[in-house]
Amino acid sequence: SRTHRIAVVPGDGIGKETVPEGLRVLDAAARRFGFDLKLDHYDWSCETYQKTGRMMPEDGLEQLAQSDSIFLGAVGWPGVPDHISLWGLLIPIRRSFDQYISLRPCKLMPGTKSPLANRGPADIDFYVVRENTEGEYSSSGGRMFPGTEREFVTQDSVFTRHGVDRVLKYAFELAQTRPRKKVTSATKSNGITFTMPYWDERFAEMAKNYPGITTDQFHIDILCAHFVQHPDWFDVVVGSNLFGDILSDLGPAVAGSIGIAPSANINPEKKHPSMFEPVHGSAPDIAGKHICNPIGQIWSGAMMLEHLGEKEAADAILRAIEKLLAEGGPRTRDLGGQAGTADVGRALAEAV
Amino acid sequence: SRTHRIAVVPGDGIGKETVPEGLRVLDAAARRFGFDLKLDHYDWSCETYQKTGRMMPEDGLEQLAQSDSIFLGAVGWPGVPDHISLWGLLIPIRRSFDQYISLRPCKLMPGTKSPLANRGPADIDFYVVRENTEGEYSSSGGRMFPGTEREFVTQDSVFTRHGVDRVLKYAFELAQTRPRKKVTSATKSNGITFTMPYWDERFAEMAKNYPGITTDQFHIDILCAHFVQHPDWFDVVVGSNLFGDILSDLGPAVAGSIGIAPSANINPEKKHPSMFEPVHGSAPDIAGKHICNPIGQIWSGAMMLEHLGEKEAADAILRAIEKLLAEGGPRTRDLGGQAGTADVGRALAEAV
Ligand SMILES: CC(C)[C@H](C(=O)O)[C@@H](O)C(=O)O
Ligand SMILES: CC(C)[C@H](C(=O)O)[C@@H](O)C(=O)O
Numbered sequence: 001s002r003t004h005r006i007a008v009v010p011g012d013g014i015g016k017e018t019v020p021e022g023l024r025v026l027d028a029a030a031r032r033f034g035f036d037l038k039l040d041h042y043d044w045s046c047e048t049y050q051k052t053g054r055m056m057p058e059d060g061l062e063q064l065a066q067s068d069s070i071f072l073g074a075v076g077w078p079g080v081p082d083h084i085s086l087w088g089l090l091i092p093i094r095r096s097f098d099q100y101i102s103l104r105p106c107k108l109m110p111g112t113k114s115p116l117a118n119r120g121p122a123d124i125d126f127y128v129v130r131e132n133t134e135g136e137y138s139s140s141g142g143r144m145f146p147g148t149e150r151e152f153v154t155q156d157s158v159f160t161r162h163g164v165d166r167v168l169k170y171a172f173e174l175a176q177t178r179p180r181k182k183v184t185s186a187t188k189s190n191g192i193t194f195t196m197p198y199w200d201e202r203f204a205e206m207a208k209n210y211p212g213i214t215t216d217q218f219h220i221d222i223l224c225a226h227f228v229q230h231p232d233w234f235d236v237v238v239g240s241n242l243f244g245d246i247l248s249d250l251g252p253a254v255a256g257s258i259g260i261a262p263s264a265n266i267n268p269e270k271k272h273p274s275m276f277e278p279v280h281g282s283a284p285d286i287a288g289k290h291i292c293n294p295i296g297q298i299w300s301g302a303m304m305l306e307h308l309g310e311k312e313a314a315d316a317i318l319r320a321i322e323k324l325l326a327e328g329g330p331r332t333r334d335l336g337g338q339a340g341t342a343d344v345g346r347a348l349a350e351a352v
Numbered sequence: 353s354r355t356h357r358i359a360v361v362p363g364d365g366i367g368k369e370t371v372p373e374g375l376r377v378l379d380a381a382a383r384r385f386g387f388d389l390k391l392d393h394y395d396w397s398c399e400t401y402q403k404t405g406r407m408m409p410e411d412g413l414e415q416l417a418q419s420d421s422i423f424l425g426a427v428g429w430p431g432v433p434d435h436i437s438l439w440g441l442l443i444p445i446r447r448s449f450d451q452y453i454s455l456r457p458c459k460l461m462p463g464t465k466s467p468l469a470n471r472g473p474a475d476i477d478f479y480v481v482r483e484n485t486e487g488e489y490s491s492s493g494g495r496m497f498p499g500t501e502r503e504f505v506t507q508d509s510v511f512t513r514h515g516v517d518r519v520l521k522y523a524f525e526l527a528q529t530r531p532r533k534k535v536t537s538a539t540k541s542n543g544i545t546f547t548m549p550y551w552d553e554r555f556a557e558m559a560k561n562y563p564g565i566t567t568d569q570f571h572i573d574i575l576c577a578h579f580v581q582h583p584d585w586f587d588v589v590v591g592s593n594l595f596g597d598i599l600s601d602l603g604p605a606v607a608g609s610i611g612i613a614p615s616a617n618i619n620p621e622k623k624h625p626s627m628f629e630p631v632h633g634s635a636p637d638i639a640g641k642h643i644c645n646p647i648g649q650i651w652s653g654a655m656m657l658e659h660l661g662e663k664e665a666a667d668a669i670l671r672a673i674e675k676l677l678a679e680g681g682p683r684t685r686d687l688g689g690q691a692g693t694a695d696v697g698r699a700l701a702e703a704v
Contacts (some may be wrong), residue, residue: 082542110594115580117469136488141508141546152512157544158495160504191597193506194493221597226574226603228467245543245573246598253577 002035004308007067007273011089012045013282014292015073016262019295022071022301023322028349029305029313040067046077046085055088065352068276069304073297074282086226094132097272099265100163101170102130102244103303104279106231107249110326114256115339118232124255126234127174130244132166132265134158135195137241148240159195159240160269170268171238175213178235183207184219186239186247199240222257227254252279257333259293276304291340293332295321297347298348304336313352320351354387356660359419360624362442364397365634366644367425373646374423374653377672380509380589380701381657381665391418398429398437407440413448421656422627425649426634449624451617452515452643453522454482454596455655456631458583458603458613462678464687471583474556476607478528478586483519484617486510487547489593511547511592514555520558522620523590527565530587535559537569538591538599551592560700572598579606611645611686614652618659628656642693645684647673650700665704672703 023039030037043062044056055075057063062068075090076082080096084282093099108114108124116124140154169183175183185203189196200217207215214305218226220243226233227250239247239264261279278296286292299321306314331337331345358378362371375391394415396408407427409415414421427442428434460466460476468476482655492506516613520537527535537555541548561568570578572595578585579602579617591599604613613631630648638644651673658666675681681699683689 059592083545086542087545107651114466115464115469129576137545139505139544139545143546147504149513152510153547153550154492154508154510156503156506156508157488158506161501188594189491192507192594193435193439193489194495195505196504198495220594221601224598224602224612228580228602229610239460242540242544245540246576249573249574250602251581252638255404256504258577258581261359319447 001216003038003206004035004069005038005040005067005309006304007040007064007244009042009044009070009305010073011282011288012077012085012283013074013337014280015075015282017287017290017292017341018294019071019073019279020296020302022256023343024345024349025298025317026071026305028352029310029317032316032352033310033313035313044089045075049084049088057083058235061092062098063095064273065097067273069273071301071304072275072277073199074280076282078284080337086137090103093275094265097265097278098266099272100131100133100166100272101126101264101268102132103149103247103264103266104128104130104248104251104261106248106255107257107321108255109257110322111328112256112260114254116231116254122308123232126231126251127236128244128251129167129174129236129238130169130248131163131239131241134160134163135241136268144156147264150306157192157195157197162285164199164202165206165211168203168238169232172206172210174214175236178211180214180235181212182214182235184218184223184234185215186220186237187217188220188243188244190219225248227251231255239288244246244347259298260295262296262303262308264303274307276300276307286318291333294345295336295339298345314351318349320348323351324348355389355390355397356662357390357392357654358650359392359394359416359417359422361396361422362393363427363638364399364429364437365426366494366632367634369428369484369639369642369644369693370649371423371425372648373637373693373700374401376683376697376701377503377650377669377704378657379654380704381662382531383668384668384704385662387662387665395591396441397427398432399603401432401440407437413444416445416625417449419625420660423653423656424627424629426630427634428634430636431463445627446617449619449627449691450485450618451624451626452483452485452518453616453618453620454600455486455526455601455616455618456480456482456603456613458607459609460607461609461612462674463680464608464612464677468580468606473567475584478583478609479588480596480603481519481526481588483515483591483593483602485593486512486598487553487593487691509547512585516551516554517558520590522556523588524558524562527588528562531589532566533564534566534587536569536571536575536586536589537567538575538589539569540572540595542571552692572628575599575603578610579603583607595634601631612647612651614648614655616655616659626656626657626659628652643685644693645686646697647691650697668698668704672700675703676700
């Protein structure tokens with residue numbers, strides 16, 4: 001039977017509680033849909049850093065490279081600065097495995113509430129596709145005249161044809177699988193006058209290959225406003241590394257799903273493993289109490305299965321989540337319930 | 353008596369309808385509070401461009417430099433690209449008059465609705481302070497290998513100590529005039545690793561001068577989410593040119609005030625004229641119909657008077673707007689009423 005090899009990295013804080021529930025549901029899906037998961041467990045985290053001075057071993061990336069996908073919990077802990085924790089684990093994984101797509105569904109789930117007035121599940125259901133390797137997150141820049149009045153710092157945004165075209169293509173291909181078939185581009189070509197006009201140019205060029213897809217574009221400032229005012233306008237929204245980052249937090253926020261939303265860091269060609277992780281972080285304030293919500297992790301597991309070709313199993317998990325939320329299944333405190341993390345995991349595993 | 357010299361630039365579209373109402377109310381305030389306004393009218397617009405090939409005459413900036421403040425309607429019209437209209441009028445004014453502060457109130461007005469559920473006027477009342485001259489909007493960058501597969505473009509973000517410190521200082525000074533005395537900084541130092549850590553460094557340094565002010569900071573992605581989830585957390589929010597741009601559209605959007613919000617482009621030292629304009633644009637779809645809402649323009653007039661030292665008059669205008677909205681005075685269609693643009697202007701002039 002089909003076997004998928006998964007690197008499991010719970011990481012920090014509540015990641016250690018959500019990942020086991022994610023695995024519980026994945027395991028149920030494997031049994032039901034007839035495939036095998038071969039798991040390799042890695043306990044890399046900020047604790048590892050505090051003990052060894054590294055977030056992962058020197059050959060960490062080589063170890064992960066053996067897997068088909070990486071199933072990650074959360075990275076980050078008070079006392080360990082981001083440039084250590086994120087840049088020692090999360091960012092190197094994204095970059096060395098060329099996970100050039102960050103994909104996040106922004107979906108108002110039945111039985112949950114959006115912070116927006118008068119919005120129901122039919123109004124908020126779109127994807128944000130973010131470029132995940134270049135753009136505004138560059139390693140080119142520096143500081144001059146340090147410590148003086150003349151001091152200044154620079155950072156180059158870098159947009160390559162290679163990098164821009166492939167993320168745009170992914171967005172158009174994704175839109176083709178959706179009923180509304182629409183792509184919205186995030187730009188700022190009226191203010192950022194070298195890189196953003198280029199982005200617009202490539203967007204227009206790519207659109208020519210997809211005559212069946214409707215397109216539009218907005219400057220990032222007004223686009224953020226539209227997310228709040230008209231979330232129903234959107235289907236697939238594509239943006240640069242920074243704009244996609246902003247929109248893929250704002251999108252789940254307007255959907256009221258930031259605590260339960262999943263995210264995928266994808267290498268679409270499957271030359272390298274892709275990584276699946278919930279949008280929420282390690283949540284130090286509630287870590288260790290077994291009260292956190294595992295749905296973001298479990299939903300990330302569904303995205304992972306879809307990426308691995310197990311579409312039916314992915315759909316079954318998503319349906320189970322929707323049903324549990326809509327029909328008043330066990331809920332953790334963030335959703336107004338009393339259930340523990342494992343109660344939710346067990347209910348979903350059973351439903352699958 | 354005190355005289356203020358104002359350059360009046362209605363610009364395009366509904367700017368031509370809102371500016372006269374703004375002037376009507378300013379005139380009422382001048383009579384009531386005993387100062388004079390000397391107006392210089394400039395009909396520069398996209399029409400000017402279509403006739404003359406320029407948005408303003410060659411010595412346009414020199415003409416404006418004679419004034420104490422600039423009262424602007426809206427710039428932009430279909431058929432004239434942004435890099436002509438904005439970069440031929442709006443941006444040169446901001447830059448040559450060193451209007452390094454863009455200031456926008458984000459305020460849920462009584463009698464109007466926020467798109468957020470269960471939010472009232474007490475929940476949304478903060479300012480966004482945006483750096484308005486450098487940062488991500490730079491003129492340094494370029495393109496290599498055009499037309500080939502190797503093509504790429506770059507744009508440098510540039511943050512100077514001079515530029516960063518003065519906008520941070522402005523934000524702290526503003527917070528000192530407010531009851532909550534809090535400044536929130538927008539950063540992204542976990543991803544944009546040259547410029548943003550510098551911004552954080554200067555923020556921490558500036559905060560030392562203001563021991564009475566509470567501070568916090570968020571990465572721009574989660575900060576946008578917080579605007580939606582917790583608008584009540586904010587008092588004064590300070591950001592770079594790009595982050596401030598995003599937040600100063602998102603802020604009015606969550607406050608439900610994007611159609612009526614004002615904005616100020618300020619040179620705090622008053623070495624050069626400052627510019628006051630509504631947040632909304634030229635609205636080609638409703639231009640010429642005399643149905644647009646003049647409140648954004650009139651509120652911008654109040655900000656202008658405050659800048660010119662006429663605080664009492666500014667307060668009177670703001671109170672008149674609040675009263676009209678709260679007590680069911682004449683409303684334009686965007687607010688569910690039937691009134692024309694001038695009806696609202698007249699009502700407010702009278703109230704002042
Ligand atoms: C016109 C455009 C360049 C501008 C900006 O981003 O500065 C606009 O969005 C604004 O906020 O005034
Ligand atoms: C951790 C941080 C650098 C990261 C990013 O901006 O990429 C985070 O915000 C995310 O979206 O995963």
